[in-house]
Amino acid sequence: MEFKEAKNKFVQTWGALGSQWGINKTMAQIHALLMVSNEAVSMEDIMEELQISRGNASMNLRALMDWGIVYKEYKAGERREFFTAEKDLDELAVKISRERSKREIKPALKVLKEVSSIEANSTEEEKHFVDQTTKLYDFVLKADNVLDKITEYKDNWLTQLLIKFMK
Amino acid sequence: MEFKEAKNKFVQTWGALGSQWGINKTMAQIHALLMVSNEAVSMEDIMEELQISRGNASMNLRALMDWGIVYKEYKAGERREFFTAEKDLDELAVKISRERSKREIKPALKVLKEVSSIEANSTEEEKHFVDQTTKLYDFVLKADNVLDKITEYKDNWLTQLLIKFMK
DNA sequence: ATAAACTTTCATTTTTTTTTGAAAGTTTAA
DNA sequence: TTAAACTTTCAAAAAAAAATGAAAGTTTAT
Numbered sequence: 001m002e003f004k005e006a007k008n009k010f011v012q013t014w015g016a017l018g019s020q021w022g023i024n025k026t027m028a029q030i031h032a033l034l035m036v037s038n039e040a041v042s043m044e045d046i047m048e049e050l051q052i053s054r055g056n057a058s059m060n061l062r063a064l065m066d067w068g069i070v071y072k073e074y075k076a077g078e079r080r081e082f083f084t085a086e087k088d089l090d091e092l093a094v095k096i097s098r099e100r101s102k103r104e105i106k107p108a109l110k111v112l113k114e115v116s117s118i119e120a121n122s123t124e125e126e127k128h129f130v131d132q133t134t135k136l137y138d139f140v141l142k143a144d145n146v147l148d149k150i151t152e153y154k155d156n157w158l159t160q161l162l163i164k165f166m167k
Numbered sequence: 168m169e170f171k172e173a174k175n176k177f178v179q180t181w182g183a184l185g186s187q188w189g190i191n192k193t194m195a196q197i198h199a200l201l202m203v204s205n206e207a208v209s210m211e212d213i214m215e216e217l218q219i220s221r222g223n224a225s226m227n228l229r230a231l232m233d234w235g236i237v238y239k240e241y242k243a244g245e246r247r248e249f250f251t252a253e254k255d256l257d258e259l260a261v262k263i264s265r266e267r268s269k270r271e272i273k274p275a276l277k278v279l280k281e282v283s284s285i286e287a288n289s290t291e292e293e294k295h296f297v298d299q300t301t302k303l304y305d306f307v308l309k310a311d312n313v314l315d316k317i318t319e320y321k322d323n324w325l326t327q328l329l330i331k332f333m334k
Numbered sequence: 335a336t337a338a339a340c341t342t343t344c345a346t347t348t349t350t351t352t353t354t355g356a357a358a359g360t361t362t363a364a
Numbered sequence: 365t366t367a368a369a370c371t372t373t374c375a376a377a378a379a380a381a382a383a384t385g386a387a388a389g390t391t392t393a394t
Contacts, residue, residue, distance in 0.1 A: 001281065001282070001284075001285050002285065003285060003287070003292075003293050003296065006281070006282040006285045006296070006300075007282075007296060009278060009281070009282055010278070010279075010282045010296075010300060013275060013278045013279075017271060017275055019189065020189045020271055021188065021189050021271075022186065022187040022188050022189045024381080024382065025382085026382075026383080035299060035303075036295065036296045036299050036300065037292075037295070038291055038292050038294075038295035038296075043340090043341080052383075052384090053383060053384045053385065054341080054342090054384085054385075055342080055343075055344085055383070055384060055385065055386095056382075056383050056384070058341060058342055058343085059342080059343085059382095059383090062342085079338090079339055079340060079391085079392075079393095080339085080340070080341095081340085081341080087299065089302060089303065089306045093306075093310075104184060104187055108180060108184055111176060111177070111180045112177075112180075114168065114173070114176070115168070115173040115174075115176050115177045117168075118168050118169065118170060118173045120170070124205055125170075125204075125205050126170050127205075128203065128204070128205035129170065129173070129174060129177075129203045129205075132202060132203050132254065133173075133177060133203065135256060136202075136256065139256045139260075139325065142325055142326070142329060143260075143325060145329070146325065146328055146329050149329075158306065158309055158310060158313065159309070161313055162309060162312070162313050162316075191351080191352070192352085193352080193353080210370090210371075219353075219354090220353060220354045220355065221354085221355075221371080221372090222353070222354060222355065222356090222372080222373075222374085223352080223353050223354070225371060225372055225373085226352095226353090226372085226373085229372080246361080246362070246363090246368090246369055246370060247369085247370070247371095248370085248371080335394100336393105336394090337392105337393095337394095338391105338392090338393090338394105339390100339391085339392085339393100340389105340390080340391075340392095341388105341389080341390070341391095342387105342388080342389070342390085343386105343387090343388075343389085344384105344385100344386100344387095344388100345384105345385105345386105346383105346384085346385095347382105347383080347384070347385100348381105348382085348383070348384080349380105349381085349382070349383080350379105350380085350381070350382080351378105351379085351380070351381080352377105352378080352379070352380080353376105353377080353378070353379080354374105354375105354376085354377070354378080355374100355375105355376095355377100356373105356374100356375105357372105357373085357374095357375105358371105358372080358373075358374100359370105359371080359372070359373085360369100360370080360371070360372085361368105361369085361370075361371090362367105362368090362369085362370095363366105363367100363368090363369100364365100364366095364367095364368105
């Protein structure tokens with residue numbers, strides 16, 4: 001396999017993976033492309049390489065920047081903006097974790113707390129509902145806290161985790 | 168908030184959360200519904216409660232069973248099939264982890280290995296590509312192994328993890 | 335102040351994903 | 365064996381999500 005083919009395969013695979021994780025294909029592809037580029041890439045080049053429109057490129061770059069995993073870069077004497085991806089994988093994982101926690105887990109916890117707090121007087125059915133949603137709340141809360149603790153380490157959290165678990 | 172409202176809110180929220188994680192809305196809703204039901208539910212009742220067609224119910228129940236998180240149940244003297252969800256949350260998390268590892272992480276690793284193995288002779292660009300995809304391969308492999316180790320504990324893995332990390 | 339060189343926005347179109355429902359298939363009781 | 369009571373399948377329809385592209389907006393150099 002030669003370079004161009006490998007690069008393309010990587011970008012396509014990353015894009016497909018994105019879809020399975022609730023991230024849109026183009027967004028994941030742009031991220032993949034930037035990850036393996038050794039220098040910052042212009043919007044023009046991204047459009048060209050992925051064969052996408054200007055609007056699409058712009059919107060997905062904005063989304064990636066909102067996630068804090070892609071940065072704008074300015075080159076001296078250049079009007080155009082260039083983009084780079086966070087390349088440190090520990091940092092990348094931490095940012096994604098934090099963002100998903102904030103956007104998805106925290107709101108879900110709020111709802112779980114609400115619905116598990118109803119007055120479950122009468123039926124078995126209601127008791128089971130309260131019991132199950134309470135357990136779910138506790139579980140998700142604990143998982144979210146573990147994630148928080150783990151990502152606090154920031155550098156090499158994965159290695160540290162592995163070490164802890166090997167003991 | 169009264170029971171019916173709470174139940175509905177829970178099912179809707181779980182469904183929305185599903186979408187963000189690459190699981191289709193109905194599948195997540197059926198799972199939510201079964202999770203909080205104290206007894207097995209017939210397909211008819213699922214269709215009624217979620218206002219979905221027979222085909223839709225059938226296909227998503229099949230998918231949930233393929234994931235191993237919903238079971239068929241037969242009641243004596245009943246022709247119809249009834250369904251229950253895995254209610255133990257540790258077990259549920261373990262099954263989801265294993266399944267996603269098998270379906271998504273393992274194939275991604277295969278591609279990463281392939282593309283990081285190209286002959287990177289000439290340019291800086293190629294060297295960076297190989298370097299970055301190699302790092303990614305190592306990272307994902309390590310993460311997958313940690314997930315494996317953790318879920319081996321099965322019961323209370325989350326608590327154990329929390330304890331380890333609090334030390 | 336202005337125009338060139340860019341980027342962003344958003345109504346519309348396209349693509350993808352999900353849902354429907356009727357026909358085909360299966361199982362069970364008599 | 366057969367017919368009633370179910371479930372599954374899958375082509376077609378509907379809905380949802382993503383992409384387009386042209387107009388509007390912004391920035392910078394002069």
